[in-house]
Amino acid sequence: MxxxxxxxxxxxxxxxxxxxxxxxxxxxxxxxxxxxxxxxxxxxxxxxxxxxxxxxxxxxxxxxRLGKSVDFLHGALRSIHLADHVLRYTITLSKLNQSVYLLFDHIVWAGRVGLAVIDKDKWGNLSARFWMVTIILNIIRDLYEIVGILFSEIRLRN
Missing domain, CATH: 1.10.287 (Helix Hairpins)
Structure with a gap:
């Protein structure tokens, strides 16, 4: 064990x-x-x-997380082709927002370690805003999927 x-x-x-x-x-x-x-x-x-x-x-x-924003861009490109419009838009926009969030977070990191002189508050706030929009889009997607499952259950029972 x-x-x-x-x-x-x-x-x-x-x-x-x-x-x-x-x-x-x-x-x-x-x-x-x-x-x-x-x-x-x-x-x-x-x-x-x-x-x-x-x-x-x-x-x-x-x-x-350096370079991870490219992974999210790739994920956004893959999700563009989803048939369900709500999932297509929420997933694609979420991945694009997460990519931008990480890009701005990399700028904050560069400032923190002394590679660049930046306005840490400005870039930190921008990063946080994109992160928050990502979370909101993910919640919308999750709620949409939950409602879909509930409606499927109701249809099966009737």
Whole structure:
């Protein structure tokens, strides 16, 4: 049983998505702990270390996504041909928005590591807006699919 567990850990860590999930878990956990320590004045020194860890992991995750915007552009090109109009538009626009979000996020990363002088607030806000539109489009698509499934169930029962 222990070997299976270790095999799963090795498989998980060998995938970029697995490492990103692990980094995100540690990043958000450290961010929460840092906030908690600051709020209750428990350990300023540890809070500063956790803040630095969170920032470093955020920068690392941004770096790991370099070039990923091309994947989303490719996905948008593939989804243009879907027969269902709602799915075609929501998926295609979502992938295009996600591509632009990542492109702007790369600009933020370049500014953060000192490769470029940028207005971090401007590019960060633009990136966040495209990310939010992506989320909204994905929710619309999910709701559309859920409603479709519910109507199919109702038709089958009648």
């Amino acid at each position: 222990e070997v299976d567990f270790l095999d799963n850990i090795v498989k998980f860590n060998s995938l970029a998505s697995g490492r990103d999930k692990l980094f995100r878990l540690v990043q958000y956990s450290s961010k929460f702990t840092w906030w908690y320590l600051q709020k209750y004045g428990i350990s300023e020194e540890l809070a500063v270390k956790l803040q630095r860890l969170s920032s470093a992991l955020s920068t690392t995750r941004k770096f790991m």
